[in-house]
Amino acid sequence: MKIHKYDTVIVGAGGAGMRAAIEATKRSRTAVLTKLYPTRSHTGAAQGGMAAALANVEEDNWEWHTFDTVKGGDYLVDQDAAEILAKEAIDSVLDLEKMGLPFNRTPNGTIDQRRFGGHSRNHGEAPVRRSCYAADRTGHMILQTLYQNCVKEGVEFFNEFYVLDQLITEEDGVKRSAGVVAYELATGEIHVFQAKAVIYASGGCGKFFKVTSNAHTLTGDGQAAVYRRGIPLEDMEFFQFHPTGIWRMGILLTEGARGEGGILRNKDGERFMEKYAPVMKDLASRDVVSRSIYTEIREGRGCGPEGDHVYLDLTHLPPEQLDAKLPDITEFARTYLGIEPYTDPIPIQPTAHYAMGGIPTNVQGEVLADNTTVVPGLYAAGEVACVSVHGANRLGTNSLLDINVFGKRAGIAAADYSQKADYVDLPDNPAEFVVSQIERLRTSTGNERVADLRRELQETMDANVMVFRTEQTIKTAVEKIAELRERYKNVAIQDKGKRFNTDLLEAIELGNLLDLAEVMAVSALARKESRGGHYREDYPNRDDVNFMRHTMAYREVGADGSETVRLDYKPVVQTRYQPMERKY
Amino acid sequence: MATPVMDKVEAESAASPYITVTFRVRRFNPEVSAEATWQDFQLEIDPKERVLDGLHKIKWDLDGTLTFRRSCAHGICGSDAMRINGKNRLACKTLIKDINPEKPITVEPIKGLTVLKDLVVDMEPFFQAYRDVMPFLITKDTNEPTRERLQSAEDRERFDDTTKCILCAACTSSCPVFWNDGQYFGPAAIVNAHRFIFDSRDEAGEQRLEILNDKDGVWRCRTTFNCTDACPRGIEVTKAIAEVKRALITRRY
Numbered sequence: 001m002k003i004h005k006y007d008t009v010i011v012g013a014g015g016a017g018m019r020a021a022i023e024a025t026k027r028s029r030t031a032v033l034t035k036l037y038p039t040r041s042h043t044g045a046a047q048g049g050m051a052a053a054l055a056n057v058e059e060d061n062w063e064w065h066t067f068d069t070v071k072g073g074d075y076l077v078d079q080d081a082a083e084i085l086a087k088e089a090i091d092s093v094l095d096l097e098k099m100g101l102p103f104n105r106t107p108n109g110t111i112d113q114r115r116f117g118g119h120s121r122n123h124g125e126a127p128v129r130r131s132c133y134a135a136d137r138t139g140h141m142i143l144q145t146l147y148q149n150c151v152k153e154g155v156e157f158f159n160e161f162y163v164l165d166q167l168i169t170e171e172d173g174v175k176r177s178a179g180v181v182a183y184e185l186a187t188g189e190i191h192v193f194q195a196k197a198v199i200y201a202s203g204g205c206g207k208f209f210k211v212t213s214n215a216h217t218l219t220g221d222g223q224a225a226v227y228r229r230g231i232p233l234e235d236m237e238f239f240q241f242h243p244t245g246i247w248r249m250g251i252l253l254t255e256g257a258r259g260e261g262g263i264l265r266n267k268d269g270e271r272f273m274e275k276y277a278p279v280m281k282d283l284a285s286r287d288v289v290s291r292s293i294y295t296e297i298r299e300g301r302g303c304g305p306e307g308d309h310v311y312l313d314l315t316h317l318p319p320e321q322l323d324a325k326l327p328d329i330t331e332f333a334r335t336y337l338g339i340e341p342y343t344d345p346i347p348i349q350p351t352a353h354y355a356m357g358g359i360p361t362n363v364q365g366e367v368l369a370d371n372t373t374v375v376p377g378l379y380a381a382g383e384v385a386c387v388s389v390h391g392a393n394r395l396g397t398n399s400l401l402d403i404n405v406f407g408k409r410a411g412i413a414a415a416d417y418s419q420k421a422d423y424v425d426l427p428d429n430p431a432e433f434v435v436s437q438i439e440r441l442r443t444s445t446g447n448e449r450v451a452d453l454r455r456e457l458q459e460t461m462d463a464n465v466m467v468f469r470t471e472q473t474i475k476t477a478v479e480k481i482a483e484l485r486e487r488y489k490n491v492a493i494q495d496k497g498k499r500f501n502t503d504l505l506e507a508i509e510l511g512n513l514l515d516l517a518e519v520m521a522v523s524a525l526a527r528k529e530s531r532g533g534h535y536r537e538d539y540p541n542r543d544d545v546n547f548m549r550h551t552m553a554y555r556e557v558g559a560d561g562s563e564t565v566r567l568d569y570k571p572v573v574q575t576r577y578q579p580m581e582r583k584y
Numbered sequence: 585m586a587t588p589v590m591d592k593v594e595a596e597s598a599a600s601p602y603i604t605v606t607f608r609v610r611r612f613n614p615e616v617s618a619e620a621t622w623q624d625f626q627l628e629i630d631p632k633e634r635v636l637d638g639l640h641k642i643k644w645d646l647d648g649t650l651t652f653r654r655s656c657a658h659g660i661c662g663s664d665a666m667r668i669n670g671k672n673r674l675a676c677k678t679l680i681k682d683i684n685p686e687k688p689i690t691v692e693p694i695k696g697l698t699v700l701k702d703l704v705v706d707m708e709p710f711f712q713a714y715r716d717v718m719p720f721l722i723t724k725d726t727n728e729p730t731r732e733r734l735q736s737a738e739d740r741e742r743f744d745d746t747t748k749c750i751l752c753a754a755c756t757s758s759c760p761v762f763w764n765d766g767q768y769f770g771p772a773a774i775v776n777a778h779r780f781i782f783d784s785r786d787e788a789g790e791q792r793l794e795i796l797n798d799k800d801g802v803w804r805c806r807t808t809f810n811c812t813d814a815c816p817r818g819i820e821v822t823k824a825i826a827e828v829k830r831a832l833i834t835r836r837y
């Protein structure tokens with residue numbers, strides 16, 4: 001075991017982690033621990049764009065953006081946070097441009113902007129061009145640009161280090177962050193990082209679904225690490241299903257395709273979104289479009305022999321426009337489906353995409369131990385966190401924005417804190433949990449296999465807690481997850497070595513997914529209403545009287561060692577906007 | 585839109601899709617043996633699946649010790665460049681049906697970088713060469729502009745191709761010059777230098793050109809085009825290198 005001491009430790013090197021690192025490195029001695037090489041992070045998969053009311057191509061302002069964000073989130077958004085997001089959007093896009101990001105340009109040389117779902121002029125009048133983009137590889141450009149600037153600033157990275165535990169020391173009844181424990185993939189060595197401030201920026205957890213746009217590595221390690229140490233998770237029942245994933249594979253085809261004029265059609269060739277969202281049509285918010293697609297499929301208007309998908313039609317768009325604005329996604333269709341998007345419509349279905357919920361933070365990125373108390377020295381930003389700027393449904397292009405705005409804020413806040421705070425004592429035997437977890441898996445002689453359990457988990461999640469949910473389907477999922485958690489105790493791995501043991505790490509990642517799936521299902525069961533991404537067929541309406549509140553899920557360990565999820569609730573911050581019915 | 589009731593993909597998928605293929609994988613684990621060996625695995629797989637899916641089937645159902653890097657599974661993170669049937673490709677962007685599955689499919693680590701275990705190589709020298717070309721925008725502005733810098737659409741287009749790079753190393757590890765001498769910067773580093781040299785906003789082109797003028801720089805390139813063939817992002821790597829060479833000769837860019 002090795003012990004390291006840093007002022008600030010950042011867990012994750014995606015957009016949020018590197019944006020934080022650029023700030024923290026200037027102000028404090030900082031280490032970035034990441035399980036992937038920074039440029040492998042899933043921020044690089046983002047295609048469509050990053051929202052900011054620059055008003056480069058038409059009238060726009062941050063207040064309209066705030067409104068759209070609040071409405072898009074079905075009013076579960078904390079409005080003070082949404083206002084910060086929309087206001088600071090402008091500078092965060094300009095920051096990236098100054099760092100070198102090659103945005104697409106307008107004829108007069110400014111940053112070009114395009115339409116995206118749910119973003120509107122003057123509180124819903126018509127779609128507005130607010131998304132700043134670099135072809136359909138905006139996330140790739142953000143990730144590259146941030147990495148380039150980390151190289152420039154000399155940020156210290158520990159690549160292929162997996163953070164597996166959060167260290168908390170209680171002093172005078174106050175939980176404080178003492179550091180993290182990490183596992184080095186190359187050698188199997190365990191490292192304890194003592195740090196005055198820790199920032200989680202470890203991304204989402206979409207891999208508990210089967211059809212998903214998320215990478216294999218998005219297994220919610222950060223959420224699981226803090227949850228196990230008594231920190232709550234907020235609004236985990238809210239998961240976004242993006243309307244246009246490649247049929248059966250889940251690979252994303254950006255909403256920018258519809259922003260450029262693409263149309264969704266059912267098997268009769270009908271532009272069905274006109275029925276469900278007369279104004280915004282194909283550009284209504286994602287939860288609305290995903291439900292509409294499944295309604296078409298259920299009512300027998302799906303395409304293909306099994307009627308299990310619909311089409312994204314780009315055939316009426318000029319090939320030059322597709323080549324210039326959507327080169328990557330048209331290539332995905334060619335590579336993975338053998339389809340030529342110039343002439344053929346692309347089969348699509350909704351795909352599990354984005355975790356709105358996560359580790360609760362305030363607008364400085366400080367993590368909350370309950371509804372109000374901050375955990376000194378602990379921060380989170382990006383998809384792992386819940387500020388909450390996305391509420392019950394995130395608008396497209398608001399996450400690349402979130403990681404930049406709140407990544408920067410968390411980086412500054414954490415480094416400022418570590419400049420004035422002292423180290424918190426490490427708990428006795430800090431690596432104990434990780435050592436025993438690894439030993440158990442390495443020496444287990446059980447008869448369960450990681451791949452089987454993961455497959456069963458993904459199948460139950462897709463079948464029971466996806467776009468449509470009911471009491472009964474969620475209960476089925478809860479029971480199945482409990483069974484899988486039991487069987488997980490008997491999981492065994494084949495690779496017993498120390499060097500690059502990805503067999504071992506996949507087993508640990510599965511454990512994290514199981515913990516989070518349980519939190520998600522239990523939170524969803526208790527929310528007896530429909531709001532944003534959480535749609536209950538048995539409670540099809542939003543219920544502001546009983547459920548205009550954030551879910552806070554805590555891990556409870558009984559005297560006999562049994563684990564349960566305890567739910568509590570937190571008020572929503574409302575400032576300017578009164579809840580209204582959401583129409584597009 | 586024509587409304588095909590059943591299109592090409594769907595028609596094919598109606599019949600039973602599975603075929604039997606052999607994956608012949610180069611194995612190496614110094615914890616077990618100092619020698620690398622070939623191992624054959626037989627799998628049932630839909631030929632429209634990716635080589636990465638085949639590797640996962642092996643790892644998940646047959647042999648958990650098989651080790652490789654991967655993340656996004658659709659060709660954007662650059663984790664899984666490997667030599668498949670003797671050519672550098674991304675395992676997640678290569679469909680079984682496109683690589684002659686009647687014969688054993690060979691899978692080996694990319695060449696020229698030290699193999700650490702199975703298909704995992706040491707990427708550090710590769711990233712070091714990247715960092716050496718100063719891969720970040722350098723400007724001499726004394727005061728930062730308040731708004732964005734202006735750039736015409738044509739100027740933006742000038743370096744579009746080289747902004748696509750995902751640092752997968754398929755190009756560099758297919759280059760015979762790099763195999764023979766790991767000191768050579770390699771095509772990927774030059775591609776990333778190109779991305780800044782031809783960016784109208786950048787003001788350090790001269791410095792970068794000086795770095796690439798080094799004995800381990802662009803002049804080592806012998807224009808074999810392996811890199812261009814290998815690039816999964818379709819970047820015209822050899823052309824980018826030629827443009828850097830030309831800029832060095834004329835020092836006008």
Ligand SMILES: Cc1cc2nc3c(=O)[nH]c(=O)nc-3n(C[C@H](O)[C@H](O)[C@H](O)COP(=O)(O)OP(=O)(O)OC[C@H]3O[C@@H](n4cnc5c(N)ncnc54)[C@H](O)[C@@H]3O)c2cc1C
Nearest residue numbers: 012013014015016035036043048163203382383397399400
């Ligand atoms: C296909 C796709 C397209 C998208 N398109 C858009 C878009 O157009 N616009 C938009 O606004 N949003 C988009 N999103 C959403 C957005 O891209 C993501 O929410 C965002 O990039 C997440 O960034 P992040 O920094 O929080 O996490 P990530 O980029 O996922 O980074 C996570 C980091 O954490 C590290 N990590 C994870 N676990 C550990 C561990 N245990 N120990 C150490 N390190 C760890 C990883 O190595 C990685 O570096 C898209 C998402 C997807 C999947």
Ligand code: SF4
Nearest residue numbers: 749750752753755815
């Ligand atoms: S130029 Fe192409 S092959 Fe080379 S590292 Fe970049 S993406 Fe990979």
Ligand code: FES
Nearest residue numbers: 655657661662676
């Ligand atoms: S797994 Fe990301 S490029 Fe292949």
